[in-house]
Structures are given as C-alpha cells and as structure tokens.
Amino acid sequence: MALKLIRTSDLSWMLLVGAATLFANGTPFNSHLSAGLLNALSYNVLQFGVPAVLGVRAADWAVDAGRLPAWLAYPAVLFATILLGVWVIAPALYPVLGKVAWWGREQDFSLAGTSFVWHAMGMLVYVQLRQSRRAQARLKALQEASAERQRKLAAAQLLALQARMDPALLSERLGVIDSELAEQPARGQARLAALIELLRALQPHVEAEVSTLARELLALRAYARLVSADALHTERLHLADLAEAPDWPLAPMVLLPLVRPLLDEGTTLWSLSLQTQADQAELRLQALGPDPQHTWLTAERVPLDELAQRLRAVHGEAASLNLLREDQPLFILRWPRPADRSAP
Numbered sequence: 325m326a327l328k329l330i331r332t333s334d335l336s337w338m339l340l341v342g343a344a345t346l347f348a349n350g351t352p353f354n355s356h357l358s359a360g361l362l363n364a365l366s367y368n369v370l371q372f373g374v375p376a377v378l379g380v381r382a383a384d385w386a387v388d389a390g391r392l393p394a395w396l397a398y399p400a401v402l403f404a405t406i407l408l409g410v411w412v413i414a415p416a417l418y419p420v421l422g423k424v425a426w427w428g429r430e431q432d433f434s435l436a437g438t439s440f441v442w443h444a445m446g447m448l449v450y451v452q453l454r455q456s457r458r459a460q461a462r463l464k465a466l467q468e469a470s471a472e473r474q475r476k477l478a479a480a481q482l483l484a485l486q487a488r489m490d491p492a493l494l495s496e497r498l499g500v501i502d503s504e505l506a507e508q509p510a511r512g513q514a515r516l517a518a519l520i521e522l523l524r525a526l527q528p529h530v531e532a533e534v535s536t537l538a539r540e541l542l543a544l545r546a547y548a549r550l551v552s553a554d555a556l557h558t559e560r561l562h563l564a565d566l567a568e569a570p571d572w573p574l575a576p577m578v579l580l581p582l583v584r585p586l587l588d589e590g591t592t593l594w595s596l597s598l599q600t601q602a603d604q605a606e607l608r609l610q611a612l613g614p615d616p617q618h619t620w621l622t623a624e625r626v627p628l629d630e631l632a633q634r635l636r637a638v639h640g641e642a643a644s645l646n647l648l649r650e651d652q653p654l655f656i657l658r659w660p661r662p663a664d665r666s667a668p
Contacts, residue, residue: 337377341446342369348442349435363421370417371409372439379405380450394451402440402447410436471640478637479534482577497550515555522546534638535576537598537605538569543580544596551587560587562612564597572605572661575638578631578645582655583609589622591615604642605661611652623653635659 346368379401386392410432497519504512525543541563548558561583586594586609593612598605611619624647632645635657643659 334377334381338369338373340373341376342373344446345372345439345442349438360424366421367414367417371413372405372443375408375413376401376405376443380447384454394455398447398451402443405443406436406440409439475638475640476533478634479575482575482634482638483535511555515550518546518549518555522550534573537572537574540574540576540579541566541569544583547580547584548587560593562593562595564595566596566598569598570661573639574659575635575643578635578657579607582626582631582645582657585626586611586622589618592619592622600661603660604658607655607657609655609657611654613652616652619653623647623655626655 343365346365380398383392383394383397383401386397387394414432497515501512501515501519504515506512522543525539525546544561545558545563548561549555552559583594583596586592592615595610595612597608597610599608600606611623613619626647628645628647632643635643635645639659645655645657648654648656
C-alpha cells in the first residue's frame with residue numbers, strides 16, 4: 325500500500341509530540357522562554373513533531389512491507405528526528421520564528437540530549453505497542469485461517485457423506501419403481517427419472533468445496549417427486565418462488581435430511597420459502613396442516629441438534645437452525661450469504 329503524504333490525524337499527533345517535547349524539556353518553567361511559550365511550541369512542533377510523526381509512519385510502512393527490520397527502522401527515525409530537528413529544521417526556522425540572543429551551540433547539544441532521551445522512551449513504548457498489535461493481528465489471521473480450514477474440511481466430509489446414498493432408501497425406492505414399471509410403466513419411468521435426478525444432485529462437482537442452495541434445492545425437489553403420488557409433482561412440498569434459486573454456498577447434508585422425514589411422514593403439507601438480508605439468508609419451512617398434533621410429533625423427531633451442528637461447522641456460529649413453537653411447526657434455517665450478490 326502506497327504511503328500517503330499526510331492524514332488528518334497526523335496533525336494532532338504532530339502537535340502532541342511537539343507539546344510533549346516542550347513540556348518534557350521543562351521549557352514552560354524556564355524563565356528565559358516562558359514569555360514566548362507559543363513561539364517555543366511552534367518550534368517544537370515543527371522541528372520535532374513533524375519529522376517524528378512522518379518518520380514513524382515511514383518506518384511503519386517499511387516494516388509492514390518487509391523492507392526494513394524494526395530494530396533498524398525505528399532507531400533510524402529517532403536519530404534522524406533529533407539531528408534534523410536541532411541542526412537542520414530549527415536553523416531554517418530562525419528567519420521566520422526568530423532566535424533568542426543567548427541561544428548557541430551549547431544549547432543545541434543540551435536540547436538534542438534531553439530530547440533524545442524523551443523521544444527514545446516514547447519510541448520504545450510505541451514500538452512495543454506496535455509489535456503487540458502485529459502479534460495480535462498475526463494470531464487473529466492464523467485463527468481465522470484455521471477456522472476456514474476446519475469449515476472446508478467439515479464441508480468436504482459432509483459432501484462425501486451426502487454422496488453415499490442410503491442403501492435402505494435406495495433398495496426401497498428401487499422396489500417401488502420395479503413394481504410400478506410392471507403395473508404402471510409411465511409412473512415407474514417418472515419415478516426412476518426422479519431417482520436418477522436425486523442421485524445426480526447428490527454427487528458433488530469434482531472441484532466443489534461446499535454445496536450450494538441451488539444444488540440442495542435440486543436434490544430436495546427430486547426427492548419430493550420421488551416420494552410423491554405420481555412422481556411428477558411435489559404436492560406435499562410447496563417451493564415458494566424458488567424455481568431460480570441463487571447459487572449461494574450452503575452446507576450439505578442439512579436441508580434434505582431436515583425435509584426428508586417430514587415428507588416420509590406422509591400427510592402434512594409444507595411450504596419452503598427464502599428470505600434474504602444484506603449478509604444473511606433464511607429458509608423458512610412452514611407446516612400447513614392438516615393435523616397439527618401429528619405434525620408436531622413428526623417435527624420433534626427431526627435431529628435438529630445434529631443438523632444445526634453440521635450447519636455451524638461449515639458456516640460458523642452465525643448460522644442456526646431452529647424450530648419455532650407456533651400453531652404449526654416452523655423451521656428457520658439461517659446462514660451467512662455472499663454480500664456481493666443481490667437477492668433473487
């Protein structure tokens with residue numbers, strides 16, 4: 325990142341460094357200079373505050389960019405500030421701010437010595453704080469990288485688990501399809517097509533690191549047709565405005581395992597809708613009836629804690645899966661979504 329010329333906050337720091345140098349050297353208590361306090365403050369700000377702040381900023385940039393080690397950059401700024409301030413900047417200011425008659429070489433060395441001590445102490449404190457912040461930033465970056473690796477590993481494990489079709493489900497559905505092919509060939513062909521679509525949707529892309537909302541809805545739609553009466557419609561699952569689902573990342577092995585036992589129960593009608601905010605997506609699975617008591621018994625058998633744990637393993641603590649206690653069961657699945665993509 326390019327080093328900018330000056331920032332608004334630097335002016336305050338320049339004034340603070342100059343005033344601190346002035347007071348540390350005891351100038352306000354010096355009978356020779358106390359009458360010209362404003363003039364003395366101007367000198368200290370210009371000869372010490374300005375080069376110190378600009379030099380520290382340059383040192384920060386050089387250290388952060390790896391151009392110089394900290395042990396070289398900051399001491400160099402310290403020596404340059406004192407040498408330039410006393411023997412270069414101050415003489416250049418004499419025609420503008422004036423010079424007292426008694427100021428000479430001895431006063432220059434005395435000012436340089438005392439200022440060096442105070443600036444060295446301040447620089448030491450600054451460097452320690454800076455190193456502490458750098459260490460905290462590195463630690464935070466390592467923690468975030470570790471968490472991201474854990475999320476990717478969890479997603480990969482869930483993708484692999486999702487790709488393994490339940491043998492019992494496969495055997496059961498193949499038995500139904502075999503019977504329908506013999507008795508009702510058209511329906512059997514439609515159910516076979518739904519099963520193939522489900523198997524295809526459950527197979528992750530070779531480069532996939534996580535599933536997507538579109539892929540999970542494709543598998544869910546295929547399963548709903550597979551277990552429907554005619555294998556052509558999803559009569560017990562209404563997908564509200566989800567024909568063109570966005571391709572947002574979504575943990576696998578959450579949505580289908582959530583809806584599957586509800587559809588297998590066989591009587592309740594469900595509605596699935598998507599709501600979005602700036603950085604969060606929300607799927608709402610609402611029961612529509614007809615039997616609330618039976619529906620609640622089915623909803624409470626859903627392994628909610630396990631599914632919520634899978635969701636958080638991939639998306640972090642910001643994700644959640646809850647069952648709201650209303651007249652009819654309402655499942656709410658929330659997870660972070662890419663903020664740079666617009667809602668559908």
